[in-house]
Amino acid sequence: MNRGEFVLRSAIFIALALMPFLIWxxxxxxxxxxxxxxVATLIHLVATPFLKLRxxxxxxxxLSGVLIASIIGGTFYLFGRTMAAEFHxxxxRAEQTADLISAEIGRSGLSEYFGENISISGLLGPFFTVSTEAVLGGLVAFFAGVFIAGEPALYSEGFMLLFAPRWRNRARETLDHVAAALxxxxxxxxxxxxxxxxxAxxxxxxxxxxSPIALGAISGLSEFIPYIGPILAIFPSVAVAATIGPYAMLWTILAYLAIHQLDGNMIMPLIQRQLVRVPPALMLISIALFGTxxxxxxxxxxxxxxxxxxxxVIKLYVRDTLGESTPLPGEKAAPKSLPPSGD
Structure with missing residues (x-):
């Protein structure tokens, strides 16, 4: 090994060692x-029917961008004021329920274990509070997504330049599979x-x-966080029902249980079978890991x-390195056998 190779390999080793710190x-x-x-994926997804029309x-x-903007703007125009009032x-009502729970805990003598007060604002505040940093980050992500959607080849080919020439075809294939899965x-x-x-x-x-519109919106938006989000979305509805009476709470709990049973046993399997499926345990552990x-x-x-x-991981390790015939999202069937990579 000459001096140049030693320096290069040392730089690669240091970069790999620093990778967890850089990610953090x-x-x-x-x-x-x-x-x-x-954002870019959403724009391309909506543009697909127009592209099929040549x-x-x-x-x-x-047209995709105008359609998305029209749907979002129209929704806020028609329901924005109503939804804001309903969210409030x-x-x-959730605070009223928290006050009742706190009072019951105080009367039962369990306040030393649960605390004297339960603050719904403290629990739900992070979900309903939008900071200036989050708004600026959202704007940056939106405009960056628009630029990526406008010239995807420019950014994908630029990304390919980060890899050695002999690895670029594999990197390009992996990027195509990731884009299709997303x-x-x-x-x-x-x-x-x-x-x-x-x-809901x-x-x-x-x-x-x-406030059925707000409660439905909370349930719908919570689906973006698989498995955990829909469970958390039950609590605002139950808290609102508690201000009406025990029968309303019971019916609300039963309704959400029925909805989630229908979703878990019929709707979600059908969607995942046709689109993309990540093992549920892996998704749950991943969400907990990122949150922690x-x-x-x-x-x-x-x-x-x-x-x-x-x-x-499936493309680069399981298929290309181990040679296992594992299907990827969007593939009807995986290749029958792939020789392990020698790279």
Whole structure:
């Protein structure tokens, strides 16, 4: 080994050793990049029908952006004021429920174990409070996603330059598989979010709870965090029902149990069978890991990051290195056998 090779290998070793520290320090940047990729994926997903009509790519992407902006703007125009009032009402009623629980705990003599007060604002505050940093990060991710959607080849080929020439084809294939998996995952999540939001909103409306639009929106948005989010979404509805009476609480709990049984046994398996499936235990552990290491905000992007890592590991290690015939999202069947890589 000559001096140049020694320096190069030492630099690679140091870079690999520092990688966990860099990920820890730059996780916010990773989250922004993930958000930008999701925005670009959403724009391309909506543009797909226009592209199938053989419209020019630029026009298809423009129509996609206009359609997304129109849906978001129209929703806020039609329901924004109502939803804001209903969200405020949900928090107010949840605080009333917390006061009742605190009073009961105080009378029972268990306050020394549970604390004297239970603050719903403290529990739900992180979910409803939007900081200036979060707004700026969202704007950066949005505009970066628009640029990526406009010229995906520019950024993908630039990313390929980070790899040695002999590895670029494999990196390009992996990136294509990751992009396909993200599109399928995002489509599945959008279907689940809309379905759960409509079902939950309709259920609480039939029960007679106030603020059904807000409660349905909470249930729908919570689906973006698989498995854990839908469970947490039950508590605001139960807290609102508690201000009406025990029968309303009972019916609300039963309604959500029925909805989640329907979702877990019929809707979710059907969507995952057609789109993308990550093992549930792996997804749960990943969400818990990201939340523990990087805070509550990291759980929002834990699912797409898990999809990216899962597809990359299957493609680069299980298939290319071990030679196992494992299908990837979007593939009807995996290659019958692949020789292990010698790289």
């Amino acid at each position: 320090r730059l996780f916010n940047v990773i989250v922004l990049a993930t958000g930008a990729v999701l 419209l020019p790519r630029g026009l298809a992407l423009t 009402d949900v928090l107010r 599109r399928r995952w995002l489509l599945g999540q959008m279907i689940e979010m809309v379905t759960m939001g409509v079902m 909103g309709t259920a609480v409306w039939l029960i007679g709870l106030p 290491l990087f805070g509550l905000g990291a759980t929002i992007f834990a699912a797409p990051l898990t999809v990216i890592i899962y597809v990359a």
